[in-house]
Amino acid sequence: MANSNLPRRIIKETQRLLSEPAPGISASPSEENMRYFNVMILGPTQSPYEGGVFKLELFLPEEYPMAAPKVRFLTKIYHPNIDKLGRICLDILKDKWSPALQIRTVLLSIQALLSAPNPDDPLSENIAKHWKANEAEAVETAKEWTNLYASGA
Amino acid sequence: MDSDDDMHDANDLDSLDDDYYSGDNGMGSDDGDGFEFDNSDDSDDSTSHHHRQQPSYTVLNEDDIRQRQEEVITRISTVLSIPRVSASILLRHYNWDVTKVHDAWFADEERVRKATGLLESSVVSNQNMKEFNCGICFEAYPRDRMYAAACGHYFCSACWTGYVSTSINDGPGCLMLRCPDPSCGAAVGQDLINLLVSEEDKQKYSRYILRSYVEDNKKTKWCPAPGCDFAVDFVAGSSSFDVSCNCSFSFCWNCTEEAHRPVDCVTVAKWILKNCAESENMNWILANSKPCPKCKRPIEKNQGCMHITCTPPCKFEFCWLCLGAWSDHGERTGGFYACNRYETAKQEGLYDEAEKRREMAKNSLERYTHYYERWATNQSSRLKAVADLQQMQSVHIEKLSDKQCQPETQLKFITEAWLQIIECRRVLKWTYAYGYYLPENEHAKRQFFEYLQGEAESGLERLHQCAEKELQTYLNAEGPSEGFNDFKTKLAGLTSVTRNYFENLVRALENGLSDVDSQGACSKTTSSKNLGGVTKRGGRGKGTTSRTTSTGPSRPQEDSPSWHCEHCTFANARANVTCQMCNRSPSAR
Numbered sequence: 001m002a003n004s005n006l007p008r009r010i011i012k013e014t015q016r017l018l019s020e021p022a023p024g025i026s027a028s029p030s031e032e033n034m035r036y037f038n039v040m041i042l043g044p045t046q047s048p049y050e051g052g053v054f055k056l057e058l059f060l061p062e063e064y065p066m067a068a069p070k071v072r073f074l075t076k077i078y079h080p081n082i083d084k085l086g087r088i089c090l091d092i093l094k095d096k097w098s099p100a101l102q103i104r105t106v107l108l109s110i111q112a113l114l115s116a117p118n119p120d121d122p123l124s125e126n127i128a129k130h131w132k133a134n135e136a137e138a139v140e141t142a143k144e145w146t147n148l149y150a151s152g153a
Numbered sequence: 154m155d156s157d158d159d160m161h162d163a164n165d166l167d168s169l170d171d172d173y174y175s176g177d178n179g180m181g182s183d184d185g186d187g188f189e190f191d192n193s194d195d196s197d198d199s200t201s202h203h204h205r206q207q208p209s210y211t212v213l214n215e216d217d218i219r220q221r222q223e224e225v226i227t228r229i230s231t232v233l234s235i236p237r238v239s240a241s242i243l244l245r246h247y248n249w250d251v252t253k254v255h256d257a258w259f260a261d262e263e264r265v266r267k268a269t270g271l272l273e274s275s276v277v278s279n280q281n282m283k284e285f286n287c288g289i290c291f292e293a294y295p296r297d298r299m300y301a302a303a304c305g306h307y308f309c310s311a312c313w314t315g316y317v318s319t320s321i322n323d324g325p326g327c328l329m330l331r332c333p334d335p336s337c338g339a340a341v342g343q344d345l346i347n348l349l350v351s352e353e354d355k356q357k358y359s360r361y362i363l364r365s366y367v368e369d370n371k372k373t374k375w376c377p378a379p380g381c382d383f384a385v386d387f388v389a390g391s392s393s394f395d396v397s398c399n400c401s402f403s404f405c406w407n408c409t410e411e412a413h414r415p416v417d418c419v420t421v422a423k424w425i426l427k428n429c430a431e432s433e434n435m436n437w438i439l440a441n442s443k444p445c446p447k448c449k450r451p452i453e454k455n456q457g458c459m460h461i462t463c464t465p466p467c468k469f470e471f472c473w474l475c476l477g478a479w480s481d482h483g484e485r486t487g488g489f490y491a492c493n494r495y496e497t498a499k500q501e502g503l504y505d506e507a508e509k510r511r512e513m514a515k516n517s518l519e520r521y522t523h524y525y526e527r528w529a530t531n532q533s534s535r536l537k538a539v540a541d542l543q544q545m546q547s548v549h550i551e552k553l554s555d556k557q558c559q560p561e562t563q564l565k566f567i568t569e570a571w572l573q574i575i576e577c578r579r580v581l582k583w584t585y586a587y588g589y590y591l592p593e594n595e596h597a598k599r600q601f602f603e604y605l606q607g608e609a610e611s612g613l614e615r616l617h618q619c620a621e622k623e624l625q626t627y628l629n630a631e632g633p634s635e636g637f638n639d640f641k642t643k644l645a646g647l648t649s650v651t652r653n654y655f656e657n658l659v660r661a662l663e664n665g666l667s668d669v670d671s672q673g674a675c676s677k678t679t680s681s682k683n684l685g686g687v688t689k690r691g692g693r694g695k696g697t698t699s700r701t702t703s704t705g706p707s708r709p710q711e712d713s714p715s716w717h718c719e720h721c722t723f724a725n726a727r728a729n730v731t732c733q734m735c736n737r738s739p740s741a742r
Contacts, residue, residue, distance in 0.1 A: 007290070008290060008291070008292065009289065009290045009291055012291045013291075063319070065289055066315050066316060066319040067319070092335070095462060096335075098333050098334070098335045099289045099312065099315070099316055099333050100288045100289055100306075100308075100333040100334050100335055101335055105335075121460050
């Protein structure tokens with residue numbers, strides 16, 4: 001892939017992500033395409049995802065930073081704002097995007113979303129329903145899924 | 154929904170002279186209608202306008218719009234003592250309603266400033282630094298190469314340019330652009346934008362401001378004709394919604410469909426939707442999209458949650474299931490994810506409407522096709538007549554003037570005839586939508602309606618025939634023809650009679666054929682006579698002040714040069730025993 005014309009901003013962001021990673025988050029660019037990042041987020045403590053390691057992919061489109069990065073969970077996760085394809089319902093990835101935001105802020109927001117699921121703005125209707133009807137049970141399922149799919153194996 | 158708009162492609166604004174508007178204006182339109190003329194060259198028309206009511210609307214060109222917009226900006230800027238750019242942002246936020254801006258501002262200036270992002274002073278204390286890091290590209294730049302909105306969040310000019318032009322190219326949402334800093338809501342005004350972007354983007358932005366003035370303002374709308382750049386400013390509370398744009402397109406201000414008297418807006422919308430519903434396109438839209446409950450643009454939900462935010466400038470947040478405002482959702486509707494209102498309504502069958510309509514359309518396809526074909530045929534005849542009129546005005550009138558040695562001013566009756574044909578085709582077209590929705594079980598009404606429609610059709614055919622075929626003879630003649638004056642009398646008479654008939658038809662249909670209600674099915678003959686009789690009461694405009702001005706049928710009289718048919722009011726020469734228009738003889742008493 002053509003990495004030659006990579007904007008300075010992306011290079012700087014990448015350097016900072018590698019040199020000062022945010023706690024519980026790692027993001028490294030792919031060797032073939034510097035706009036494609038392999039991301040890992042640790043399940044936040046005191047959330048049903050605690051102990052899990054979640055893989056994501058992040059892609060910086062041509063227009064970045066004027067357009068938002070594209071992010072998706074690769075690891076299966078039981079969460080009301082994430083659908084079965086791993087797509088994430090998060091305002092800053094859509095209409096609230098601003099070029100002053102960064103990869104780091106996006107990933108931190110996703111991490112925060114794991115700590116605080118928001119069934120009031122659901123992407124996965126069934127999971128959200130479950131969450132609202134019986135939160136304890138839904139949290140149990142989320143823990144089970146974390147063990148099944150995100151145990152870091 | 155552009156099935157019938159193609160005609161306007163042919164209507165170059167300049168090619169239609171003023172007679173078109175003034176002539177058209179006198180006929181078929183309601184009393185409340187008005188029109189502001191800024192042209193002074195139609196002096197011979199002035200008498201026909203002075204008795205009309207106050208105009209209920211004004212047609213605005215781009216310069217007028219800009220001028221009005223500048224005026225309100227100046228007013229707000231002066232009264233509130235704020236810069237013009239800020240006044241423009243405020244007005245945009247309050248949909249260009251000066252009163253609302255005043256009320257909100259004087260009630261709570263701070264709140265308004267916060268909501269619109271009009272900060273009074275910078276929120277960052279960095280005024281003394283010489284160099285900044287741009288928060289977008291992370292490069293350091295000297296202060297003089299960086300820009301900031303009132304908030305003082307500095308970004309470099311290249312990043313600003315990218316930010317602003319991305320927003321401009323995303324659509325009219327750029328009018329509400331805020332500082333790129335996610336925590337900051339400072340408004341980005343036109344002054345800053347003009348420092349940053351290309352000439353092309355500047356023009357786009359300024360175009361959006363102009364459009365916003367027309368589109369967000371409750372009092373104005375664009376003329377819906379394709380390629381027409383006029384807007385219409387409408388005075389609320391006028392009796393009629395019929396508006397005639399300077400481009401010659403007549404439309405209904407209420408629903409912005411083409412003028413559709415005698416049919417009401419709801420029926421027209423049903424009919425138009427129905428016409429489209431047969432097409433695959435509309436089926437797809439019905440199946441896959443819903444209109445935004447606020448701005449009515451169709452929205453396709455291709456992913457994501459039920460919480461929909463319409464694209465700017467609407468930005469309405471609603472629930473995809475019940476189409477209610479998102480702010481109404483919460484625990485009491487059963488939670489955000491299971492909209493109870495939708496579930497309940499679904500059980501009550503409220504959402505089966507669309508399904509049912511399609512089902513019924515299938516069952517009654519044949520009946521529908523009957524009406525549709527006739528509706529469409531009149532539509533295309535009308536388009537043909539519009540083209541013929543243009544041809545007439547640009548070529549034939551001059552030719553005829555030469556051949557028949559008549560000044561062109563004496564040939565206006567031909568233009569009038571064609572304008573009448575165009576108007577009649579329009580009315581006749583809509584009577585088919587009317588007929589389609591006339592309940593099947595009201596037999597008397599249907600019968601009466603079909604009779605009236607049939608009469609209207611044959612009357613119009615006579616007029617059309619005369620204006621098209623008979624005129625040919627005089628166009629092809631070698632020199633002045635003897636019968637030309639008779640032809641003139643005949644065509645003018647036919648025009649006037651047909652006009653009267655159609656005006657009465659429109660009125661009768663608008664009244665829901667109430668004659669039938671009171672008198673039952675046998676009212677056919679009386680009613681059709683009424684149609685002739687009422688004519689003159691509503692007479693106005695120059696057309697109706699002319700020939701057939703008697704208030705009732707009159708018998709041939711020895712001392713009168715002509716007699717008026719009691720059936721159709723046509724003015725016949727004394728020598729004629731039967732009416733030249735409807736072929737009926739005057740009844741012997």
